[in-house]
Amino acid sequence: MDELRRIDLNQLLTLHALLAEKHVTRAALRVHKSQPAVSHALAQLRTQFGDPLLVRHGGRMVLTARAQALIQPLESALTSLNELLDAPEFDPARTRRRFRLSLSDYAARIVLPPLVRHVRREAPGLDLAISQASREAMMAQLADGEVDLALGIFLDAPEDIEVQDLFQERFVSLADKAALPERGDLSLEEWLERPHIAVAMRPDASDEIEKALASRGLQRHIAVALPHWSAAVDLLAGTDLVLTVASRAVGPIRRHKTLRKFTPPLDLPRFAYQQAWHIRRANDPAHRWLREALLTYSQPSKS
Template identity: 50%
Template sequence: MNNLRAIDLNLLVVLEALLAERHISRAALRLHLSQPAVSHALGRLRQLLDDPLLVRGQGGLVLTARAHELSGPLAEALAQVRILLGPSGFQPATARRTFRLAMSDYGAMVVLPRLLRAVRKAAPGIDLVVTQASREAMTAKVADGEIDAALGVFANPPESVRAQTLFEDDYACAVDAATVRDNGRLDQVAYLARSHVLVATHSERVDAIDAAVAKLGGRRKIACVLPHWSVAPALIAGTNLVLTTARRSLAALQEDPRFAVFDPPFALPGLTFSMIWHERIEADPGHMWLRERVVAAAAGQESGESISLRG
């Protein structure tokens, strides 16, 4: 058994960065250290844990089985250490910290600009690193401690993952206005007769819209599948394609005469946009502060007023 007194706890911070980044140079940037310093720390970690931890694989470094096992317990342990050693209250004006968030470009469009302004104003020493992944991957990364929080539509997160509803949205359709009649909409028959643009990751190929269409006995013909919300409206311009997506993502098209935006010709469930995080950082003062800023940004607020957080 390793003697705890002989272990430099800073090595665990380096290990956390390496497991998340899986790249020595990116881990060094994240930690504000030199690449040789991180490489030296990795060597010490390999000796300490008697495991290579990261090995060369296709496309770069990959985690060993031992490293995967360490990821969750390490994140939980460091979260508790930060709470234990941190100040009794979070001081945003002087804090230096990096928060790792995950969201789609829809979430980034709706929340991130206001969130970043609020963070830069109150806590200039705090950095945000934003990544994108499927809903399943984001949930797994939250559970494993690879990211601090994720924003999106999450149906059934694990019991250890906390959730906060940020806002409700619904679906709307958009088409090139030149392809519809004066009423500016499509009925169910015309909707299903056209080809469609689907915004989804590969793992979410069958979405709520397809499920609703299937109940009607129909099936959409998907002409293009892409993971980015922001570029989707441009793809329907000059075509007879239909885009059915979250209404807020179509806000810019509402007043654009080149497009027609209308309600779907059949019932679709609403969208609950949420923030999720792991219970291990529930009481982290810095994370609590960030969650308040996220809630305020999603609500369209930029003030520093206190927001009630529900688990």
């Protein structure tokens, strides 16, 4: 307890902003202080912790090892203090919070519109900041406190990351009708002979489709690899390309008059689309409200 007397608890909020933003000016905006005030607070924090905390490297500010080690305990401490001081009942209409979500443009198209409508109706003071990253990067961002919630497929999440299924999905294949046999689909041999579009954050990523092929000693030819779900469907018309994606990424097939949807000639099991968060956020009332809203408004009937 003696250590607490040596530091202004308001400085911990400034420290939290500095560790998250890694930038004095952005941290100042986050805590509604002037840039000189945050610079002065950083100087005091450096003295308090006996460490520079933020150092310049390659033209940008990076965290020292000591600062990295402070992220999780500081996040947990501030969450506990917030729960201690918060009113017992959470009122979404009166909350003033900003949550950072990491999700693909698939989720931005499927989940985000109904969620935003719900938030604007019920919690207009709750702001959402959206970013995009690979699954591996999402796990690191959750652990470091850089994002509050991530959406995706998380099969091997670390122990300190909680995962909840939002809805079940299945894979479908699409191709231009003119490039398909009259029967309207492709055999496995024909499917493998075709050039494919792959949707992934990295061109060399191994997704559920690649893993299913590898388990059978098979491989497909990826002619186009891109990270944009929404653009992938538009690449098919007038080509011999095949796209295999989550069914809800396609949308109503009637919007794509020259395309045909068919079942992939490969055993691709259904999969759960999920939300993930760090355990330090589990009991945060506002965070819990947002998770429950995502669970409700991500269902197909609500889209």
